[in-house]
Amino acid sequence: MNPHHRTTRLFGSLLLTAAVGISCVGAAPARPAPGPPPPPTPLSQVIPAPASVDAGGSAYRINPGTTIRVDGGSRDVRRIGDYLADVLRPSTGYRLPVTAHGGGNTIRLKLTGKETGDAKGLGDEGYRLDSGSRGVTITARRPAGLFHGVQTLRQLLPAAVEKDTRQSGPWLIAGGTVEDSPRYAYRGAMLDVSRHFFTVDQVKRYIDQLSLYKVNKLHLHLSDDQGWRIAIDSWPRLATYGGSTQVGGGAGGYYTKDQYKEIVRYASSRYLEVVPEIDLPGHTNAALASYADLNCDGVAPPLYTGTAVGFSSLCVPKPLTYEFVDDVLRELAALTPGSTIHIGGDEAHSTSHADYVTFMNKVQPLVTKYGKSVMGWHQLTGATPVKGAIAQYWGYDATGAAERKQVVDAAKNGTKLVISPADRSYLDMKYTRDFPLGLSWAGLVEVQRSYDWDPGTYLAGAPADSILGVEAPLWTETLSTSANLEVMAFPKLPGIAELGWSPAATHDWDTYKVRLASQAPRWDALGIGYYRSPQVPWPTN
Template sequence: MRRHPSTTPRTPRLTRALGSLLLVAAAGVFAVGAAPAGQERAAATPLDRIVPAPASAEAGGSPYLVTRDTRIRIDAAREDTRRIGAYLADVLRPSTGYPLPLTTHGRGGIRLRLANGRFGAEGYRLDSGARGVTITAREPAGLFHGVQTLRQLLPAAVERKSVQPGPWPVAGGTVEDAPRYAYRGAMLDVSRHFFTVAQVKRYIDELALYKINKLHLHLSDDQGWRIAVDSWPRLAAYGGSTEVGGGPGGFYTKDDYREIVRYAASRYLEVVPEIDMPGHTNAALASYAELNCDGVAPPLYTGTKVGFSSLCVAKDRTYDFVDDVIRELAALTPGRYLHIGGDEAHSTSHDDYVKFMDRVQPVVAKYGKTVIGWHQLTGATPAPGALAQYWGLDSTSAAEKEQVAKAARNGTGLILSPADRVYLDMKYTKDTPLGLAWAGYVEVRRSYDWDPGAYLPGAPASAVRGVEAPLWSETLSTSAHIDYMAFPRLPGAAELGWSPAATHDWETYKVRLAAQAPRWDALGIGYYRSPQVPWPSR
């Protein structure tokens, strides 16, 4: 599967709107109104710079200028609106130096409004003019996504943590937006190398900026078990005591995990925990001899090979273990999904694999969760409602692709994570100092230039639930490593999941992507300066 497999021009829907925006940008947009002395005129960021591209955008009217008198207006009776308003104020106050109080009264300023409308669960409308900016959504998630768009319409310096000179204009016009897919994910492998709660929170903030709504945490593998399980305490205490290369490893207490879940929810991301099985289980096998068919615990493992471990499918004790782990993890996880892995089970026979999945999938349902598995799950019988996460390559055999497509035709939903497109740990080029290359080199254009709805032959477009960008950590051990491999490819994966297919065009996207660079600089995100992208000079 994902580590070492056996084989190593569209017309944008927004042409009219974006054309007018480019004319506005070329002419220069200037903020007007009650600006402080010396800040009467300042170029505003045009609406065509948003990533992911919105469903529609129309430039028009005068910009709004955020000033010391700006207030953030919220609904009086809605605590979720208040929390989003406080989040926005926390973003804007350090750089502007303005008080930006929250209020339920008055006119103008920045208004966050929940209202009935055809926005869907995550859509929003942003209206900007000389008197203020209004973001309207049906649900809080849409309001939060609209706030991310507002951030991108403000100058990049707004992301800095010290007072900047400003001014702070928002281009006039209207954005109406909603996602193409409901599942827009990113995966972080905390098993090969362990990442702290603070490091995970940092990544969550980066994901939220681009409207990603799922954080898939790969919590167990051969090299480490990263979540406390009360009924099997040695899983974390012993199985979590190392990592690739023999470092100290680590694990999340239940309170740590709850904090990650809470923080993700505050950014409108749902945590999808993964316990990989029946393979990728050496950390568990080393922790408990009884999980091995021969009753002998193997040593802890700190290398990077795959496919050598397997739970003992024939033992009833194995299913006691699975039930306990899923029960405790499901109780900690408010989201709807629980990922059971299922990839690279090379040490498990096909018959045993099928037997295992037939027994384990009902356990997930028993504890109120929906199964996700890597696409090898389609070699068994996916449970009703299960999602298969496809990680194959363009070069994956037709037979394997057809197996997945057939499951999709029979009702299994698909999450697309093709390794040679959106595996963020793949090297950009042969000279990339981090990452692996078993799926090939994945430059920025290759990671963006594909259509999820038409990617897998024989799979109906309606079966595609979304896109996920995994980041495996064999070679990554710091937040700086995460940033370098995720940026600039992560925003492209986010756009594939969010934006209408008709907006996907490399030539216009690379310009919008380049415009994100000053924002990353302001946020302290170190990124790969791909020669395929026309980056601004520093």
């Protein structure tokens, strides 16, 4: 059993209990007579919506004799089998041995390594789930596909399967076949750990929540005006001094290299790639406060605990600036097995356009020198994006036509795009004007608005093959606890995940909101707090 898996569930349950203030008084009511078991969840009722569903045939019932069969001797498949057993054992009370042997009455995880037979057309992340009276088989070409198939299996079981104590069941999985693979290769979520610092365990908790909806990128915003959150040996005061505070003046914090590697390892175990961000040349007050020589005038500003943006900048003419950036990128690249490093580039209002172009054109080759692809906010397209660069578009309704055209022109010239409209996918935007958390500079973003758009057509004129996918950023100026993160991410996050995974033809608000409502008992079982939007027909019992 993964101890963190159990611990985070318990932590979430305690949060929820404390928030609601549950109390129990008086004698227990008489237990009603048991009725017939509820029907199994239809194969089509999961999030993200599967690409193809062929429902029919007998359901499979997990029972005391069920085994989890892992084929082929792969360590990856064995780890996924153990993960599934960790999910199922506490609530079912069954042994569920993970074994390389077995015939019927199994949940079988089958890795083919090639796109033939049952794995044809599934790619690196797709899966096929076959369910019938004798068992369930999840087939994939790569381990990531098996893991995503396990997430679908979880959602096909009753929500009580997520609980830490034995439940009554029954544990039925509807009969039929799901064939599923993602629309986009990049399905991300960004967590801002700079405005408020979040511990390794808090980040792991968020990773678990992301993985349930097949998110495959965790973009960590590691530096900003309010805090530097990653240890850099060649510039140690970045973390020890620059990371010593946060918005509102709290204690802040930073990740040691070992802690960062643990986040990367844990994310990898859930098939998420970490994309680290060092925001440059603006959003750099924490760095400028840590080292006076990084400032053009040689004077370090004080640490900053407010929420304004656009007032800080590295000194573009100084050679030391590029020695600094090179050192940071070299050490960060060595810690990061993923393919991409994000170099920010937004809201550099204190940097002239000419200096911004000079800076970005000098820094991008430093990223590629260490074997990583460049990613930046879409303002990067105002410089000269290097070959293979990715621009993250965060524009919204108020974004001007000239700025949009600049991004589209870059896409036509080969720059890839990740779409993150601030008034659609920014999870920290308030739901309603009086909501106590979040911001509203991009507008109020309720659940339907966050779901009801198409990443493939959002940026008019951008070639379809330039769109790598979507990302849901979560900025934390007003968020300081896991409970804060969850109530802003849920219920909007699953919708962004679906936009990245599911075929465009499946996108329909009226059917989606019903599937979304059915997730609520699962979030309750996992201890995830969420906003009960009036736009969603939540269960009443």
